[in-house]
Amino acid sequence: MRGSSLIVLVALALGCGKPAKPEPINPAPPKAAAPVSTPERAEAAKALFEKAAAEFHNPSADATGSQKTQLLEGAAKRYEQLLQDYPDQKRWCAQALRSLAGVRAEQGDTDTALKHYDRVATDFGNQEFEVLQAWKAAADLLWDAEKKPEAKAYYRMIVTRFDRKEIPPVYKIILNISKKRAGN
Amino acid sequence: MQRSSFILVLLLAFSAQARINVTSLPGRDSVQLTIYNSVDLTLVKETRTLTFKKGSNRLEFSWANTLIDPTSVEFRPLQKADQIEMLDVRFPPRVTNTLEWNIHSEVAGEVEVEIRYFTSGIVWAADYVCEANATENQMTFAGNVRVTNRSGEDYPEAQIRLMVGVVRLVERIVDLSRPSSGKLNLSIPADKPEEERARLSRQKKIKEMDGKASQKAKTVVKEAIGEYFLYTVEGRDTIANGWSKRLPSFKAADVPITSYYKYEKERYGAAVMRFYKFKNNKDSKLGAEPLPDGAVMAFRSVTKDNLYNFVGRTVVKYIPIDEEVEMQLGNDAEVRIQPKMMDWKKVDIAFNKSGNVDGSTTKATWEIKLQNSKNIPVTVDIRRNFSGDWDVTTDDKFEKVDATKIKFVFQLKPGEKRTLKYTLTTRTGTNARK
Numbered sequence: 001m002r003g004s005s006l007i008v009l010v011a012l013a014l015g016c017g018k019p020a021k022p023e024p025i026n027p028a029p030p031k032a033a034a035p036v037s038t039p040e041r042a043e044a045a046k047a048l049f050e051k052a053a054a055e056f057h058n059p060s061a062d063a064t065g066s067q068k069t070q071l072l073e074g075a076a077k078r079y080e081q082l083l084q085d086y087p088d089q090k091r092w093c094a095q096a097l098r099s100l101a102g103v104r105a106e107q108g109d110t111d112t113a114l115k116h117y118d119r120v121a122t123d124f125g126n127q128e129f130e131v132l133q134a135w136k137a138a139a140d141l142l143w144d145a146e147k148k149p150e151a152k153a154y155y156r157m158i159v160t161r162f163d164r165k166e167i168p169p170v171y172k173i174i175l176n177i178s179k180k181r182a183g184n
Numbered sequence: 185m186q187r188s189s190f191i192l193v194l195l196l197a198f199s200a201q202a203r204i205n206v207t208s209l210p211g212r213d214s215v216q217l218t219i220y221n222s223v224d225l226t227l228v229k230e231t232r233t234l235t236f237k238k239g240s241n242r243l244e245f246s247w248a249n250t251l252i253d254p255t256s257v258e259f260r261p262l263q264k265a266d267q268i269e270m271l272d273v274r275f276p277p278r279v280t281n282t283l284e285w286n287i288h289s290e291v292a293g294e295v296e297v298e299i300r301y302f303t304s305g306i307v308w309a310a311d312y313v314c315e316a317n318a319t320e321n322q323m324t325f326a327g328n329v330r331v332t333n334r335s336g337e338d339y340p341e342a343q344i345r346l347m348v349g350v351v352r353l354v355e356r357i358v359d360l361s362r363p364s365s366g367k368l369n370l371s372i373p374a375d376k377p378e379e380e381r382a383r384l385s386r387q388k389k390i391k392e393m394d395g396k397a398s399q400k401a402k403t404v405v406k407e408a409i410g411e412y413f414l415y416t417v418e419g420r421d422t423i424a425n426g427w428s429k430r431l432p433s434f435k436a437a438d439v440p441i442t443s444y445y446k447y448e449k450e451r452y453g454a455a456v457m458r459f460y461k462f463k464n465n466k467d468s469k470l471g472a473e474p475l476p477d478g479a480v481m482a483f484r485s486v487t488k489d490n491l492y493n494f495v496g497r498t499v500v501k502y503i504p505i506d507e508e509v510e511m512q513l514g515n516d517a518e519v520r521i522q523p524k525m526m527d528w529k530k531v532d533i534a535f536n537k538s539g540n541v542d543g544s545t546t547k548a549t550w551e552i553k554l555q556n557s558k559n560i561p562v563t564v565d566i567r568r569n570f571s572g573d574w575d576v577t578t579d580d581k582f583e584k585v586d587a588t589k590i591k592f593v594f595q596l597k598p599g600e601k602r603t604l605k606y607t608l609t610t611r612t613g614t615n616a617r618k
Contacts, residue, residue: 053248053280061278095280102277113277129255133275140274166384168255170273170283177272 037088045082045089049096052078057099060106069107076103094124098134105141114138121157132162136174143181155182213296217423218345218414219308219331220390226306226335227390228252230299231262236289240271248281250336251305256387259285262296302387305335306423308346310433310478312500314460314511315492318485319560320443323460326435327475329417332428340422344431347390348413348476348502413474436469447521448567455515456564458496462511464503475503482513519562519596520555534614543613552604556596566592570608573616578606 035041056075060068079100083093101116120127120134139154155178162171163179215230234243247254261268267290274284289295308331315324331344417431442461446452460482465471479499483492496513503509527549534543556562568576569589576582582590592604611617 050249058248058279099280102275102280105277136273137275137277141277166381166388168253168384168387169258170255173270173273 035086035088041086042089042092045086045092048078048082048086049092049099052082052096053099057103060103072103072107076100079103090124091127091130094120094127094130097123098130098137101134102137105137110141110145113141132158132171132174136178139178139181152182155179158182212340214343215339215341216343216345217306217331217339218347218390218394219306220347221307221309224304224307225387225390226303227394228301228303228339231296232299233294233296235294236268236287236292238289238292241287241289243285243287244276244282245285245299246279246282251303252335252337253302253304253387254281254283256300256302257283258300259287260298260300262298264291264295267291268295302390303335303337306331306333308332308344310476311430312475312478312480314441314480314482314495316441316443316460316482316484316495320460320484321441323439323441323462324435324437325439325462325470327433327478328430329415329433330428330430331421331423333423333425336425338422338424340424341420342423343420344417344423346415346417346476348415348474415473434472439469440467442563444563444565445516445519445521446565446567448569449523450569451567452515456519456521458513458516458519460495460511460513461508463506463508465506471505474505475500475509477502480511482511518557519564520557521552521564521566523550523552523568525549526551532611532615541613543611543615545609545611545615548608548610550606550608552592553601554594554596554604555601556599559598561598562596564594564596566594566604568592568606568608570610573611575609576606577609578604580604580606582606 052075056071056078060071060075063071079096082089082096083100086092097116098120101113101120104110104116105113117134117138121131124130135154135158139151139158142148142151142154158174158178159182162175167175213231213233215228218227218229220226243259245257247257259270269288270285271288272286274286276282276284308329311328311330313326313328315326317323329344329346333339415433417433421429421431423429439462444459444461446457446459462468463470464475477500479497481497482495484495485491486493498511498513500509500511525548528546530544530546532543532545533541536542552566554564554566556564567585567589568591570576571588576590580592582592584590594602594604596602
């Protein structure tokens with residue numbers, strides 16, 4: 001029995017005998033098409049960001065205890081949702097990522113906060129003010145935690161990228177303090 | 185748009201948990217808006233009296249839900265400037281879209297400070313009301329400005345200044361080169377370096393211009409700043425977010441005007457167009473400043489107790505000082521002009537050697553009936569357009585406007601009817617003399 005089965009299998013494999021019914025090819029799951037940026041999507045991303053900030057993140061600053069924990073987690077959840085659902089909305093994603101880093105910093109998770117701050121520059125390098133805010137927040141977080149060498153690295157990055165002739169007033173102040181702290 | 189959460193709070197202690205000790209500041213002492221329509225930018229300058237403690241002080245500024253350009257925010261003490269120093273700007277992780285100034289003060293007590301920034305979303309538009317007298321030779325001319333605030337921020341009791349003129353910069357070429365050369369949204373700094381440069385240049389130029397402008401308050405200040413003109417609206421007004429407000433700008437009585445009617449088939453069709461003409465100069469009780477683009481509503485007094493009839497509406501372009509303005513106010517059925525060709529003949533036909541026509545002359549006789557059904561005298565300007573080699577014979581006076589146009593000007597008494605006649609001779613081919 002076993003031998004005949006083998007023969008049949010070999011014959012089939014060699015293409016002998018009745019041609020086998022073609023096996024339906026299981027198509028690979030279609031890749032989700034990258035969402036196209038539209039004004040409606042920009043509005044939706046903006047609304048989601050503003051909801052996260054106004055209803056969760058900002059009120060958490062004045063809350064305490066479990067209420068503060070819940071509000072911070074609520075903000076984080078919405079920022080993550082924005083990053084997942086609206087990858088085409090770079091401006092809002094950059095703001096959401098920086099704000100998510102802020103939430104993690106507030107929760108005491110400095111490592112995750114720093115990772116998110118770093119990602120603002122790597123993923124949204126064109127969003128210049130967001131990059132500046134992220135690096136400055138990261139630098140200050142480390143400086144306040146007495147991690148001066150690590151903080152200096154961020155201050156140096158600020159100096160390298162933003163020390164140019166024409167910069168806005170807010171950049172100038174940050175540049176000055178960054179130069180001082182980076183030891184330039 | 186959601187109401188702004190623009191807040192300014194002084195943190196009494198220099199620590200990450202200092203929010204517990206937050207003290208709300210008193211409202212703005214004053215706020216001044218200088219609106220640059222041409223680039224959708226408004227320079228906001230506000231003063232507040234802050235109570236500093238000696239040592240470190242933290243000041244929080246939020247631009248959430250507004251169109252404030254956060255990179256443009258500046259703080260400067262108006263008193264004791266040598267004893268107050270800005271040390272740092274931080275972005276506190278506990279809140280979004282907020283910056284925190286760390287200010288060192290050598291003094292304790294109240295200090296008046298200025299906070300300055302740019303916002304977009306505030307625009308203004310001029311409009312005018314013309315009230316002509318019954319004989320249409322004088323008018324009262326009033327200008328207004330409507331300020332619309334969609335910036336996300338309320339500006340109570342604001343002094344409003346309007347800049348007339350276009351902020352021209354070399355960098356604007358960048359805007360023009362983009363497929364959509366619309367206004368920049370300055371709520372978030374631009375993505376591209378060239379946009380960033382253009383944005384900074386605009387803001388720099390505006391600050392320079394602002395420095396040249398006088399700081400007089402509660403007076404109507406209209407002054408030239410280079411190629412621009414600054415209007416300061418009298419008094420102070422609250423410009424709430426989501427609202428627009430119409431503010432009076434000027435009013436001049438007894439402004440001389442010329443009322444006249446134009447007929448030109450090629451431009452206005454069969455209608456007779458009514459115009460009011462005036463000059464923006466001192467002799468006309470105007471001329472103190474150029475007049476910005478705006479809509480005009482014109483009325484005419486029809487009774488002794490100043491009951492007005494609507495005459496028409498139009499839009500005027502920017503009117504420099506000493507410039508004459510012609511306002512086209514629509515057609516008026518009470519003044520009729522009807523041309524009719526009464527005769528047409530071809531004469532002097534020329535033939536070539538082969539017997540073919542190679543030249544001719546036509547003579548057309550026209551009658552134009554004019555009728556003024558109004559109870560006031562009117563001036564009518566009738567224009568006729570011709571082509572080729574032409575000449576006109578008539579008993580009436582006319583003026584040659586250019587190579588293809590003539591005009592007749594008549595004064596018609598109230599109720600007057602008259603007929604204008606002319607003969608147009610047109611030569612073609614070998615008959616043409618030019």
